[in-house]
Amino acid sequence: MDSNKKSSSNSCPFNKLNELFSRKWILYILRDLFIGKKYFNEFKKANPEMSNASLSNNLKYLEKEGFIIKKIVDNETNKTEYSLTEKGKKMNNTLYQMILFGLSELVDDVTDEESEEIKQEFHKILIEEIPK
Known part of the structure; x- marks a missing residue:
């Protein structure tokens, strides 16, 4: 690959990796998913310094990028479960x-x-x- 050529951010693996791993708290959330944590409060308890907004934004990002699945397990309480997809497990x-x-x-x-x-x-x- 010619490093002088401009490539779109979507086609350059370094750009995509940087986008993923430069997000604050992302490695902690991924670690927690691999450990088996599934619920917002479990992620929060494991990382109390992380704001709710940061956790929510990172979970949305991971879902949008196809690394996790969000599943509502109780409509009354709006209890939500997160799990790794095959892509995430890779x-x-x-x-x-x-x-x-x-x-x-x-x-x-x-x-x-x-x-x-x-x-x-x-x-x-x-x-x-x-x-x-």
Whole structure:
């Protein structure tokens, strides 16, 4: 690909990846989805510093981009459940590789033992036990 050519933001994978991963809180929400969290309040409880507006906007973005499905499970209470789509589940290896890179190249205040525990935990979450 000629890097001097202009491409539309929709056809450039770097633009799309940047749009996805530059969103504040998106990695935490994705982590929570892989862990098995499904409800707005569960995401909020896991990330109390995140505003309701930010959480809502990110969930809408993930739904619009086809990474998650929003399902109303109770019309009376308007209880809504979120789950990963097949497209969303395909991010598991990318997220796991980001964890490995972060541990080996960005984080310097964890012991080798702690690093190994983190790797094993995220391997289990992202590789072994992808939510159904």
